[in-house]
Amino acid sequence: MTVLEAIGKRYSCRAYQDRPVEPEKLDSIFEAARLAPSAKNMQDWRFVVVTDKAKKGRLAEAASNQMFIADAAAIIAACSNSDHVMRCGQAIGPIDVAIALEHICLQAVELGLATCWIGSFYPEMVRAVLGIPDNIAVIELMALGYPADKPKEPRREPIENILCYEKWQF
Numbered sequence: 001m002t003v004l005e006a007i008g009k010r011y012s013c014r015a016y017q018d019r020p021v022e023p024e025k026l027d028s029i030f031e032a033a034r035l036a037p038s039a040k041n042m043q044d045w046r047f048v049v050v051t052d053k054a055k056k057g058r059l060a061e062a063a064s065n066q067m068f069i070a071d072a073a074a075i076i077a078a079c080s081n082s083d084h085v086m087r088c089g090q091a092i093g094p095i096d097v098a099i100a101l102e103h104i105c106l107q108a109v110e111l112g113l114a115t116c117w118i119g120s121f122y123p124e125m126v127r128a129v130l131g132i133p134d135n136i137a138v139i140e141l142m143a144l145g146y147p148a149d150k151p152k153e154p155r156r157e158p159i160e161n162i163l164c165y166e167k168w169q170f
């Protein structure tokens with residue numbers, strides 16, 4: 001599978017099989033995350049993988065009751081231990097974590113797995129479930145598992161709406 005094929009196959013999976021992810025697959029998924037680039041190579045990401053059924057249920061409640069994530073084999077709580085802001089004014093934590101998470105998504109595709117980004121959640125609730133300290137930002141949750149649904153055609157803007165060359169032409 002080429003990288004572009006993996007990108008094309010990734011979709012937001014909202015129905016999962018009741019089937020665990022093999023430990024070696026989890027290892028390779030987090031190796032993909034570990035190899036991601038980060039600002040100043042700070043590697044400020046920290047991941048908590050949750051497979052316990054009761055905890056997944058509580059995380060689903062914390063995710064605005066998006067209960068489908070409780071059916072995923074794993075929920076990844078993606079955190080950052082950095083509050084560093086780059087000269088451009090952007091915080092590195094969410095950017096670095098997002099890059100690593102997309103590596104996770106693409107490696108999951110390669111392994112026949114599916115994912116869903118989850119940004120709609122209450123971080124304080126997630127913190128309470130997982131014992132995440134106050135100085136650590138909970139950036140995103142991600143559901144991971146074997147899909148029980150079928151990929152949908154992606155709805156995307158045509159390239160001319162998002163790309164120009166040499167100067168701003170939108």
Ligand SMILES: Cc1cc2nc3c(=O)[nH]c(=O)nc-3n(C[C@H](O)[C@H](O)[C@H](O)COP(=O)(O)O)c2cc1C
Nearest residue numbers: 010011012013014066116117118119120121154155
């Ligand atoms: C940062 C981020 C947060 C998201 N949060 C949620 C979410 O809380 N619940 C959900 O079902 N999908 C969530 N999504 C998935 C998007 O809705 C989805 O990526 C988008 O509609 C495009 O569809 P596709 O991923 O199937 O291509 C999120 C995606 C991103 C990138």
